[in-house]
Amino acid sequence: MPELPEVETVKRAIAPMTIDKRITNVFVGSKGLRWPFPRSLESALNGKRCGAPTRRGKYILIPVSKKQVLLIHLGMSGSIRIYPNRPNLKKHDHFALGFEGDDWLVLCDPRRFGFVDLFCESEIESHWLLKNLGPEPLSEDFTVDYLVAQTAGKTCAIKTFLLDQTKVAGIGNIYAAEALFMAGISPRRQAKTIKRARAERLVTAIQSILRKAIDAGGTSLRNHMQPGGEIGYFVQSLQIYGRSGEHCVKCGSIIKEMKQTGRTTFHCSLCQR
Ligand SMILES: [Zn+2]
Incomplete structure (x- = not known):
């Protein structure tokens, strides 16, 4: 998707x-x-x-x-x-x-x-598909303070929180997994337990992963776009998504796969707490 x-x-x-x-x-x-x-x-x-x-x-x-x-x-x-x-x-x-x-x-x-x-x-502001969208993760509205405030009291898993488009717009299964891995946060961790230190790591991870992927998309457009080729689908280096059974790039232990609210989640149980 x-x-x-x-x-x-x-x-x-x-x-x-x-x-x-x-x-x-x-x-x-x-x-x-x-x-x-x-x-x-x-x-x-x-x-x-x-x-x-x-x-x-x-x-x-x-x-x-x-x-x-x-x-x-x-x-x-x-x-x-x-x-x-x-x-x-x-x-x-x-x-x-x-x-x-x-x-x-x-x-x-x-x-x-x-x-x-x-x-x-x-x-445009009141359109039913757009009016409830959360902030753009690469905008100045998506801050550590925002994340701490929005996760407070939420008992859902942090990964489920990230997929909620009303909390932050545009993140799906792949980039949620990658950001949580980069931030060293378990996808199962309850959102309400994300305090300042983890929130800082998560905001940084989300923004850097999205920026890197946008750059990869730009590179794919310059290098590979053929007339009639699908655009927006580009090979990128994913560290955790789709790699169950492989070795974690950080610690070498085996990456695990599980289901969370119907979506497949990939994680390293040693690196992500
Ligand atoms: Zn690991």
Whole structure:
């Protein structure tokens, strides 16, 4: 599932095709995604000029004609491909935009858990998907004080806390595991026991891991992006995620795997307390 760095990479990759560019073609699949596409999406977008895309949590937001915002979420399995001319759409391509100059953005989503919405720019703060999102982890709002205050009294596991998009936006299973490993904190530790010293380590770890992944995404865009290649998916050096049975890079003991609220968690029981 794409997390903050992958979505940030997509946002950066599509910026050159959307900024001050007019939409010349719209394809809206008949099936809908997680929810049906907004009514009249095609006519609402066609011919409109777009602006610079932004990202909030795992959502991509593209300004359309200065009055509206196109929201794209990649869900579990969604990916965006870009093409320098009109592509042949495939079975799982459910939404596509052609821009002047014939650049194309195609949303492919085999499991159809993603979604697309179009709403008034004035509703951006109150939109139901955006209004309850917690702070951006790379913003100045995400501080040690914030983390200490938000975890106080919470009996859930710290990993579950990090996945809660209302507490901090954009972190998913991979980066939660990596950040907790880097900070030396057990994913099972109760959130309320995260006091200042651990909170400092965790904020530092989250920010450094996300920054590193965003840099890796940027590198992948410069080096590997082929027309029609999926963007936002890049090989990166994960230290704990997906490595059960392997040796911990810090202490050499065997990395373990467990389930936490239905999600697989990887941890080193020696290094993470
Ligand atoms: Zn270890």
